[in-house]
Amino acid sequence: MPTPSQPTAILGYSLFATRWLQAPLYFGLVAAQGVYVYKFFRELWTLILRSVTGQADETYVMLAVLKLVDVVMIANLLIMVIVGGYETFVSRIGLQGHRDQPEWLSHVNSNVLKVKLATAIVGISSVHLLQMFVDVHHTSHHSLLWGTVIHMAFIASAAILAYMSGPMAAQGERLHRGHGLTPVYASHEGAAHEGAGRAAGGTNGSSVPAEFAVAARTAPVARVTVPIPAQTVSSPYETYETYDSYVSYDAHETHETCDVQDPAEPGAEARIREARFPARKLLEEFDEEYPRVLDRKAVHRLGGLDFVAARRNVVFIGPPGTGKTHLAVGLGVRACQSGHQVAFATAAQWAARLADARSAGRLTEELADLDACPLLIVDEVGYTPLDPDTAHLFFQLVAHRYERSSLIVTTDRPLGRWEEVFGGAAPAMVDRLAHHAEIVRLEGDSYRMRQVTSAWAE
Template sequence: MQAISRDPSPPSTTLGYALFATRWLQAPLYFGLVAAQGVYVYKFFNELWTLVLRCVTGRATETYVMLAVLKLVDVVMIANLLIMVIVGGYETFVSRIGLQGHRDQPEWLSHVNSNVLKVKLATAIVGISSVHLLQMFVDVHHTSRHALLWGTVIHMAFIASAAILAYMSGPMAAQSERGHQQGQHGGASAPAAAQEPAAKVFVPAQAAASRHDDAPSTEERLRAAGFPSRKLLEEFDSEHPHSFDRETVARLGKLDFVAAHRNVVFVGPPGTGKTHLAVGLGVRACQAGHSVRFATAEEWAARLAGARDAGRLAEELSALDEHAVLIVDEVGYTPFDAGTAGLFFQLIAHRYERSSLVVTTDRPLGRWDEIFGGPSALAMVDRLAHHAELVRIDGESYRMRRVGGAWAD
């Protein structure tokens, strides 16, 4: 009875979901814009055909050619504006499109929101207005002074509006981010925090209380991650490995594994790109707002051993919970004794179903007893692999391929 009396939310929740579902009413509007895009494709080729015919028949003056080309540019720019409205608007207001990891994904789509979309549209409109104004000045002999004056005034108004919108979007985005951080970390009571969705990254109470209201910027997160170099998933040479699961890596690029607190294990010989992929996922996670830490297995071993010797291993493991992703690179390159194996077991067991690990290794998990002495190797692999994506990469060393000719000589 107590649970029933404390939960008056189902009707309001149902109403909220129903209202939220009305966003799908906008979907036909975006399909209508797709049809308008088709109209502009027809207009483009119609104008192009007319231009070609007049040039072939010798009836095209230099001014006409310039004006016709500007019309084609104008059509293309309006089509680009439509694409931004269709893709960005649908992504922001209707449903996630889920193109993360695709090599052709535009840079702005990875962090699209209403502010970004409005600024992009404003700058596109300024560009279109510039082309229209240029057309008027090119055909100045057939354009009245009144039209030139008002064309210039309207263009300057577009520029001023875009500048003001861009200036206002920065403080608005910062205010929204501060409000989000305060609502998530600053004022939630313990029961409310316990009822948060499972998709949120686990952060202990003491770590949350120590955070500032302003979240670190992407650049700050990238610097703090400790990457040896910044590698992007899009830069990976997927044609080099003999065997490589591109679809799995593309899916991992969506970062769903971070929200689900799953692990990723890249297995393959040296030089096949395991570290590149691990760093690429880490960079992608930093860009998405997650905290990431990178270190080699030997560096993690030294860090954990130092905490153990100082009598603060439990505090160190809890502090690492603040990071949504830990990257452990080069597992297997250096064998560890039973004591170090126990430290790695505690790290993996502590993060089990709580936060994500990304591991690179040159040996299958079934042979980790060769790396970690003692009985903890099997229990370690059991917890690591239970909720993990295993990506096998087979092939020759990318680095040795570049010097192979010199060695052969």
């Protein structure tokens, strides 16, 4: 693809910068919301006074409450337009990991925003129509007729928008995740789609390694919709009794790339096998009621895998046995099912792999090869302190993948205590890891210890 000339690039950036002209409009809507706050409390004060003085009958109270509901719904519509519109059309707000982040904001886009606004308008119209019917003796038949017609028009418009947004959202999702459906990877300096085009055409100088180019030409991986059967386990938080049978690291084994599936094997199953999970765990099997503290909405939101496409990180923090690894593996399995390459290992195993690459003088190449995996999972961070050299290796891994690919990290220590594990490298590492990350905290007793205690009691 030809590189745009400098004047063209400057013109494009200048046009893109004009989006900030919309920012004052959203702040103007904030002022309008203040007006509605004043209107709400004025109506509420009037209702209280008339109720206390006996001047309010049942019809008046009902109409006054409906007015208050109307004001609140309009205010909700305003906040949706302000926050969602600013996030969609001006700039990201960056609430990822904030405990008060609205659930709908994590997947907001122009289609979602239009449907939500249309639904809110239908709700407001419903309140207005209900007010007319409550006060039917003082409302003309002409007003009732047109109020009903207008309300039905709003409902029809919302239904049409919702119907149209479904196929559009599905198509956008396919395009958004299309890079994960074929085993074609770009170097850490190139674009995956551009590399795929060169690999398919066999052009020399492609940033795609030759073995990936062959796979791209001969066996493109389609989206796999066959569900993976759940593994029968004794508990959702099974200990690593057979860990070595799933994951092993040979110091003399070469890891030139993130493993790529054999074209003869089913895509999703091959990716799951090559991810080297300690056991197959599914998000659906996770017992959400067991941890005393868990942001369940955040877990459901992460299950949509938007964080992988956005190249963001996930950090699960909690004591042993609370389900951190189960959630990490569950997200990894789902990512494999969605067409993404995933690599799983404990912190100790990643340290051994990176140390081996450094000893061989190919640490830079190893980090670049790991770019083939959009998602890496680092389990059991913080269980043992690391020497300064190993801590620096982890820093290089986190820094290399910063805003480039996603990491899932499980740890038993809050990020503020990572200096106990990584020493002086901790502040810079935490800064990069947590900048674009969803922090999920789990608290509760160990599931495994509860099973042991139950066995003793029996």
